[in-house]
Amino acid sequence: MTLLLGACAAPETLPSRHVAEPAPAVDLDPDPAVVAVSLVAEVAEVELDGRPVDAWAYRDAGGDAPASVPGPLLDVPAGALLRVSFENQLPESTTVHFHGVRLPNEMDGTDHTQPLVRPGDTFEYAFVVPDPATYWYHPHFSTPDQVWKGLYGAVRATGAPPELAADRVLVLSDTLLDDAGRVDVFDLETLRLGREGDTVLVGGQPAGGVLRVAASERWRIVNASVARFFTLALADRPLEVIGTDAGPVPEPWIADTLRVGPGDRVELQVALGPGDAVDLLALPTDRGDEVPVGDTVRLLTAVRDPGVPTASAPLPRTLPVTATGPSGGPATSRTVTLAEGVAPNGAPLFTVDGVPWPFETPYEIPLGATEEWDVVNTTAFDQTFHLHGFFFEVLSIDGAPPARRSLEDTAEVPRGATMRLRATFDVPGSWMFHTHVLDHAELGLMSHLHVE
Ligand code: C2O
């Protein structure tokens, strides 16, 4: 890996802007086992890079902060009940999906599990967040457009004891601005590639801010982009991975670079000595077809600041896996084929097993069954494969086991590759699975299954 910035950035070269971090929503319930928040989706003007931009955004109606992109951080101790009283003040129907959380099917926030929340309507979400991990929330209706307009936020489920000092949530995304504001309309070829903006955002503001950090920190990184993949690297040292979608991994590992596709999350531990500074970079990323690989983007510069409180105890080097993985029993095999096609009218189209959403026939899976899926990506694009409601283990990519075992709800399937995964379907209901390249999902690369 190349050294793009020395270990000690000269202070005068530091950007003056601070990295934006989402503010937590106010918990309206005094019971420590219940977190109750009041969330409104509305048309709002948000400040982006110092100028007002029209957005669709979430607002914490239980606090006095204005609507923001990303939306308020939902902070919940793992094991607690999360109640979200949601009100739709948008001019369009929506839902709220809590991506990654293992929850009862009727709380999954899709049009398979609830009526659409129409303009002016409300919906009460309430479910236990069982596993300490980093999740996010977003609409599950007209998803690419609504996410693009600004509807996304992070969920931080903390372990016991919750240690929030030096625990940060960094929401990555991108946007495309012109003089009139955010560009919202795209031609079909752009949607076929998956829309990307020319401005990479960290916490809803242009990349490149400064983050004053403690000696040792946990960074929870969420990729909330519609289609952009990030290849993360630290400028002068490797990344230390301490968590994936399902939370802490049994053994942290070191990586020079890490690809984080749309919908995916990763937890890093970052340690800086006195006077130390380091850049978090997004390297040029090839995700297939005609998509430009782009240039290196400096996401942020972290600067050790003795005034920033560090965690009272160092993060444990080895953390227990609390989430349930697939059972070790016999498994049913299934092949899931992701493909690109063309609609009769010539428009781009994507399919699962040859059929575009919403015309699919759901997989019927007996309650409690363990299955192994070969997810075959025949498209010309890398995809992030996302399964609602369950964590899965990636067994292999093109027959080769991954270097590390982890539990995921979203995992990259490179173009032309086959990912074998294993999951146990132990919660009944109607669960979706799809690519998280959201334009491809909306163009048909989405399906669902019934567990009963
Ligand atoms: Cu992040 Cu079906 O969703």
Ligand code: CU
């Ligand atoms: Cu999801």
